[in-house]
Amino acid sequence: RRRASTSGAKPGHNSRKRALWIITVAALLLSIFLCIICFVVWMRRRRKGTEILHDQAAMNRPEEDALAWRLEQKSSEFILFDLSEILHATHNFSKENLLGQGGFGPVYKGQLPDGTEIAVKRLASHSGQGFTEFENEVELIAKLQHSNLVKLMGCCIKGEEKLLVYEYLPNKSLDFFIFDVNRTTLVDWNKRCVIIEGIAQGLLYLHKHSRLRIIHRDLKASNILLDQDMNPKISDFGLAKIFSTNDTQGSTKKVVGTYGYMAPEYASEGIYSIKSDVFSFGVLLLEILSGKKNSGFHQHEDFLNLLGYSWHLWEGGRCLELLEASIVEEIHAAEASRYINIALMCVQERADDRPTMSTVVSMLNSENVNLPEPKHPAYFNLRVSKEDESGSVPYSNNADTICSNNDLTITEEPDGR
Incomplete structure (x- = not known):
């Protein structure tokens, strides 16, 4: 009997040991599982905290x-x-x-x-x-x-x-050549044709063919750089404006640009469009043809700006007198007249009367097309003198004006940005 009771106690004892072992393993597994969950939660919170810190750093990062x-x-x-x-x-x-x-x-x-x-x-x-x-x-x-x-x-x-x-462009800028009597002979008529065509193509790209429609707003001789082959490259886009494809014009109370190159509607009302750049191109074209600056220009027979002087010669049938002396012998009269005609069309007073750069490029490349007669240019009865250059813009009425003085841009912002 004693043996029987002993042998009968073993199964109960083993069952208790097995249950204890199962409980121990389960507790261990549960502990591990809970640890894993806690670790995952901790990692997620840490990652979220890092992202928040990163976002805060981005917000606080200097522009x-x-x-x-x-x-x-x-x-x-x-x-x-x-x-x-x-x-x-x-x-x-x-x-x-x-x-x-x-x-x-x-x-x-x-x-x-x-x-x-x-x-x-x-x-x-x-x-x-x-x-x-x-x-x-x-x-x-x-x-x-x-x-x-x-x-x-x-x-x-x-x-x-x-x-x-x-x-780096080794030949500096266009003004370095065309306004200096000692260097102007280095830019013959063929080179000037290449420069004119190149500037027109560059503007056409900005206005029409780039992914963005861009108004340069400060096109001038000093912003046309020349490479080793005297090919032109438009530079200085600090004042440029981006248009959507549906926009045709914009306006600003802060007028920026250079005396002598600004379209009248822009200078007086702050209205800019692709036609503003067309006006600047027309001024630049007259400067390339004549070798004279529009700003500070004066003629001994009268005090006029270059636009007024060009118009005076055009109306009198003496437009060839506008040409710079070194290219007079190199250019045919008909070709010279065509270029001057195009320039005067670009500087017409009303923006709607001016051609687009697409039309300008076509006219430059079409020798046998009859061009329309231009209407009078803007400022044709004014003189832009050296005194005007250092003072306020004589034709600016409603906008704060930021203009270039001797090709250096000066900012006047009484109200801040």
Whole structure:
């Protein structure tokens, strides 16, 4: 009997041990499962917290850093240069490397370690161009690709330093040649034809064929750069405006541009459109033909601006007298008359009367087409003198005006941006 009771107790004992083992394993597995859940929850909260911190950092990040991030994401060809690279390339912005003074600061020549020559536009802290204009120029021109637009290679943003890095063009700008009696002979009629055609094609691309419709708003001789073959490239997009395909014109209370190149509706009312650029092109075309500046122009027989003088000669049937002396013998009378006719059509007072750049390009390439007679130009009875250049715009009524003084842009913003 004692053996029987002993053997009968073993199954009960084993059952208890098995139950205890099962409970232990289950508790262990439950603990592990709970640990896993806690870990997952902790990781998710940590990740969410990191994202919140990242978003806060992005919100607090200076606008310069935000621009740099956007540019890095949008273009693989656009280069964000280190300041040390630019300083090395320009020899610390030495006087020997200074190419000239642009509208918003000095421009320096530089050379990268691989031998590539660059032009570095350095935004002056006292200039009228703030970060908004700098950002506008960078993001805008980085998207544009045309043989008659200057190529923006990259930029550098470091503290107060804001730098634009362009391809280097060895022949400087158009004004360097056409307004200097010692250099004007270097630009014969054939070269001037190429320059005129190139500027027209560049504007046509901006107005019609690029992904964006762009109004340059500051087209002038000093903003036309020339490469080694004297091909023109439109530069300086700090003041440009972007239009949607459905827009035809815009308006602003802040008028920007250069004396002598601004369309009347823009200068007086702040209304700009593609026809504003057409007007500037017409002024530039007359300057290329005559070798004379519209701003500060005066003729000994009377005090007129270049537009008025050109109109005076046109009405009198003496338009060939407008031509610069070095090209008179190189150009046929009919061709000269056609170019002057096109220029005067572009500077007509009413914007609706002016052709589009598409029409201008067609007229430049159509020798046998009869052109319509132009109506009188804007400001044909005014004189833009040196005194006017240093003062207020004589034809500006309703808008705060920001204009260029001797091709340097000066900003006047009494009300801020």
